Amino acid sequence: MKLELHRLNVKSLKFGDKTGFADGVLTVNKSELLALISEDELLGKNLDVDLAIPGESVRVMPVKDVIEPRFKLEGKGQVFPGMISDVETVGEGKTLVLSGCAVLTAGKLVRFQEGIIDMSGPGADYTPYSKTCNVVLVLEPADPNMDKHDYEKACRTAGLKAAKYLAEACKDVKPEKIESYEFAKIRDAMNSYPELPKVGYLYMLQTQGLLHDTYLYGVDVKKILPTVISPLEVMDGAIVSGNCVSACDKNSTYSHQNNPVIADMLKRHGKDFNFVAVIVTNENVTLADKRRSSSYATKIAGMLGLDGLVITEEGFGNPDADLIMNCWKAERLGIKTALLTDEYAGQDGASQSLADSCPEGDACVTAGNANEVIILPPMQKVIGYAEEANVIAGGWNGSLAEDGTITVELQAITGATSELGYTKLGAYTL
Amino acid sequence: MAFKVIHYINQFYANIGGEEKADYKPEIREGIVGPGMALKAAFKGEAEIVATVICGDSYFASNMDEATNTILDMIRKYEPDAFIAGPAFNAGRYGTACGAMCAAVAKEFNIPVVSGMYPENPGVEMYKKFAWIVETPDSAIGMRKAAPAMAKLALKLLKGESIGKPEEEGYIERGIRKNMFYEKLAAERCVDMFIAKLKGEPFETEYKMPVFDRVDPQPAVKDLAHATIALVTSGGICPKGNPDHIEASSASKFGEYDITGVNDLTSETHCTAHGGYDATYADQDADRVLPVDVMRDLEREGVIGKLHTKFYTTVGNGTSVANAKKFGAEIVNRLVRDGVTAVILTST
Numbered sequence: 189m190k191l192e193l194h195r196l197n198v199k200s201l202k203f204g205d206k207t208g209f210a211d212g213v214l215t216v217n218k219s220e221l222l223a224l225i226s227e228d229e230l231l232g233k234n235l236d237v238d239l240a241i242p243g244e245s246v247r248v249m250p251v252k253d254v255i256e257p258r259f260k261l262e263g264k265g266q267v268f269p270g271m272i273s274d275v276e277t278v279g280e281g282k283t284l285v286l287s288g289c290a291v292l293t294a295g296k297l298v299r300f301q302e303g304i305i306d307m308s309g310p311g312a313d314y315t316p317y318s319k320t321c322n323v324v325l326v327l328e329p330a331d332p333n334m335d336k337h338d339y340e341k342a343c344r345t346a347g348l349k350a351a352k353y354l355a356e357a358c359k360d361v362k363p364e365k366i367e368s369y370e371f372a373k374i375r376d377a378m379n380s381y382p383e384l385p386k387v388g389y390l391y392m393l394q395t396q397g398l399l400h401d402t403y404l405y406g407v408d409v410k411k412i413l414p415t416v417i418s419p420l421e422v423m424d425g426a427i428v429s430g431n432c433v434s435a436c437d438k439n440s441t442y443s444h445q446n447n448p449v450i451a452d453m454l455k456r457h458g459k460d461f462n463f464v465a466v467i468v469t470n471e472n473v474t475l476a477d478k479r480r481s482s483s484y485a486t487k488i489a490g491m492l493g494l495d496g497l498v499i500t501e502e503g504f505g506n507p508d509a510d511l512i513m514n515c516w517k518a519e520r521l522g523i524k525t526a527l528l529t530d531e532y533a534g535q536d537g538a539s540q541s542l543a544d545s546c547p548e549g550d551a552c553v554t555a556g557n558a559n560e561v562i563i564l565p566p567m568q569k570v571i572g573y574a575e576e577a578n579v580i581a582g583g584w585n586g587s588l589a590e591d592g593t594i595t596v597e598l599q600a601i602t603g604a605t606s607e608l609g610y611t612k613l614g615a616y617t618l
Numbered sequence: 619m620a621f622k623v624i625h626y627i628n629q630f631y632a633n634i635g636g637e638e639k640a641d642y643k644p645e646i647r648e649g650i651v652g653p654g655m656a657l658k659a660a661f662k663g664e665a666e667i668v669a670t671v672i673c674g675d676s677y678f679a680s681n682m683d684e685a686t687n688t689i690l691d692m693i694r695k696y697e698p699d700a701f702i703a704g705p706a707f708n709a710g711r712y713g714t715a716c717g718a719m720c721a722a723v724a725k726e727f728n729i730p731v732v733s734g735m736y737p738e739n740p741g742v743e744m745y746k747k748f749a750w751i752v753e754t755p756d757s758a759i760g761m762r763k764a765a766p767a768m769a770k771l772a773l774k775l776l777k778g779e780s781i782g783k784p785e786e787e788g789y790i791e792r793g794i795r796k797n798m799f800y801e802k803l804a805a806e807r808c809v810d811m812f813i814a815k816l817k818g819e820p821f822e823t824e825y826k827m828p829v830f831d832r833v834d835p836q837p838a839v840k841d842l843a844h845a846t847i848a849l850v851t852s853g854g855i856c857p858k859g860n861p862d863h864i865e866a867s868s869a870s871k872f873g874e875y876d877i878t879g880v881n882d883l884t885s886e887t888h889c890t891a892h893g894g895y896d897a898t899y900a901d902q903d904a905d906r907v908l909p910v911d912v913m914r915d916l917e918r919e920g921v922i923g924k925l926h927t928k929f930y931t932t933v934g935n936g937t938s939v940a941n942a943k944k945f946g947a948e949i950v951n952r953l954v955r956d957g958v959t960a961v962i963l964t965s966t
Contacts, residue, residue: 301893313799336898385816398896433894434867434936448805460813496816498808504936505894526812528804531825534938535868537795538747545827551815552825553808556797559868559938581893581936584870585863597868598797599936609805614824616783618794 194363198289230342245568250302259355270406278424295327303435303602385495414485482513530605556613566592642674660769705734717745730775845959848926852934853907854892866893872932894935
């Protein structure tokens with residue numbers, strides 16, 4: 189399997205008559221984009237598109253998802269298969285990427301679990317999306333009493349459509365950089381690098397259901413048995429976030445498209461290990477599901493004869509149990525594990541960080557304590573609704589001060605403790 | 619101006635006497651006494667010991683609350699910027715007194731507190747969460763090393779500088795998690811650690827897995843027909859509008875609500891404050907999380923004696939174990955006070 193990523197580096201955004209890319213600037217035809225997302229009858233009349241550039245005194249909140257604009261130039265299928273494109277398998281050919289650009293779905297809250305993105309100031313250090321040029325969709329439901337699941341789907345779809353639209357409009361521009369990725373067939377992989385350990389990546393997806401969902405080729409992942417996927421499919425948007433969980437550690441669609449664990453494992457492939465497979469699994473709520481999925485996922489790793497697994501979690505609390513089952517089941521099959529999670533150690537950092545543990549989890553990297561409190565000074569402009577700070581996960585009644593200052597836990601900042609490891613944050617013990 | 623520091627020592631280091639003088643009552647003297655000289659030298663003028671508190675080890679151990687309050691009152695007028703106790707090396711009662719005073723001062727005045735102890739001093743285990751305790755040798759021979767290390771850490775804290783890892787700064791690990799930005803992405807750190815583990819090379823986990831305390835369930839209730847049963851939930855059910863503003867995540871409080879005469883929770887009367895699950899179905903009918911309707915049926919049928927007049931509720935989502943323990947203890951006190959026989963705990 190071979191995939192080329194054709195990159196255009198977006199350094200700024202502006203509105204204009206024709207959506208397209210030139211000299212580092214992505215021009216957005218606002219009315220065309222608005223017309224595209226307004227097609228959805230589930231969305232209201234007062235939709236808006238705004239722009240947020242790194243360094244500006246701008247706060248976007250509440251943010252639901254972040255998506256990188258991509259479009260398949262060649263090869264089977266199209267980006268976000270099974271969601272806004274056909275179900276055909278992706279991961280081969282050529283895909284255009286608007287690097288440095290993101291679509292944010294924001295506006296009226298779906299549920300409590302949406303986040304804050306500050307484009308400058310102390311909050312900007314904690315979110316990866318203060319460094320991207322953001323096209324912000326300000327959304328609202330057609331009916332304020334609409335079923336939350338319908339509204340979530342409408343927001344999700346609007347973001348994906350906008351991301352594809354922006355990249356498609358740039359499809360004739362000559363790429364500034366071409367990256368080539370290959371991933372071997374399992375038969376060939378087994379015969380390669382005999383001196384190196386065979387390893388895989390166990391990719392846990394949030395699937396507690398009821399607005400805590402992730403989609404694989406459009407399939408609700410809580411309904412799958414763990415399965416094998418190529419990392420190249422992930423780059424083409426085979427995995428899409430449908431999540432309303434705490435903003436700090438839900439994996440945005442953007443972080444799936446740019447999964448840094450996959451990126452680093454591809455880099456080390458052939459040198460430090462032989463990267464053979466990615467196994468995706470779910471995090472369902474019932475004990476039977478947890479046991480079934482952890483046994484099945486580690487069984488696949490065992491069938492492939494893997495020597496090691498990197499395991500990433502999504503979310504916290506309940507999914508800690510899935511992480512721990514995956515860990516000890518793999519280790520007891522003789523498969524060495526390293527875990528990537530985050531922590532809820534209390535605002536003072538003095539509580540235990542995970543809801544479950546096992547002695548086999550001796551190699552654990554964390555993306556920081558999500559309960560740590562941060563003060564976000566006021567911004568000149570707020571895109572969205574600042575008052576939601578008082579109700580979002582990580583905030584409390586009084587989080588928003590009169591002058592616009594927001595005091596919240598890092599939990600409320602989008603991507604702050606990304607469990608795909610997309611930030612440099614971590615923690616240590618005092 | 620130099621920072622103002624209060625120093626705490628026992629009767630032995632104040633040159634008052636040994637075990638025979640261990641019942642010496644708290645006293646405060648202006649300026650430096652005994653080992654304070656070594657601290658003064660290490661402060662190099664950046665901080666000054668304005669007063670020294672002296673207390674006998676036995677007196678403190680036998681009169682902990684009274685001694686603590688007396689000493690807090692003694693030091694209040696100095697408006698200290700920091701409090702240093704010891705070093706106590708491996709002296710058990712002295713270490714315990716140093717730790718207890720550090721904890722009390724930190725709570726009362728919210729200023730940096732530093733002590734010094736040998737790792738096996740019982741004061742370490744009891745108070746390391748509340749104080750910075752510099753690791754010292756087991757006897758006073760270590761004073762030359764201990765005092766400068768304590769002074770250095772105190773100065774850093776006074777200046778508001780960030781404190782590095784225990785092994786870098788020389789203090790005993792407190793078990794408190796602190797965020798920092800690393801050089802590399804968490805993903806890269808994880809793959810690095812993975813490779814080290816695969817190769818059998820040494821690596822240091824970023825989080826040592828906790829060991830949990832497990833609670834055995836109580837024996838079954840024998841006489842349900844005369845039992846008073848209470849409902850307690852971490853599912854966030856509360857009167858509509860969440861009048862006490864229980865947080866959607868990382869709760870700082872629990873709620874106590876009366877259900878006298880309530881036979882059914884409806885979308886008109888109750889909702890959930892919880893931000894960790896889809897609340898659609900709980901908001902439609904809160905009995906799904908807090909089964910008041912079914913409990914009333916059981917009450918009418920005589921299966922249970924009665925349903926307790928109040929229910930207790932909080933949000934489990936992202937709430938620290940320390941807060942959860944605190945809520946649990948307080949709720950249990952109230953349930954016991956009200957004569958509740960057993961509790962049905964519902965989560966989500």
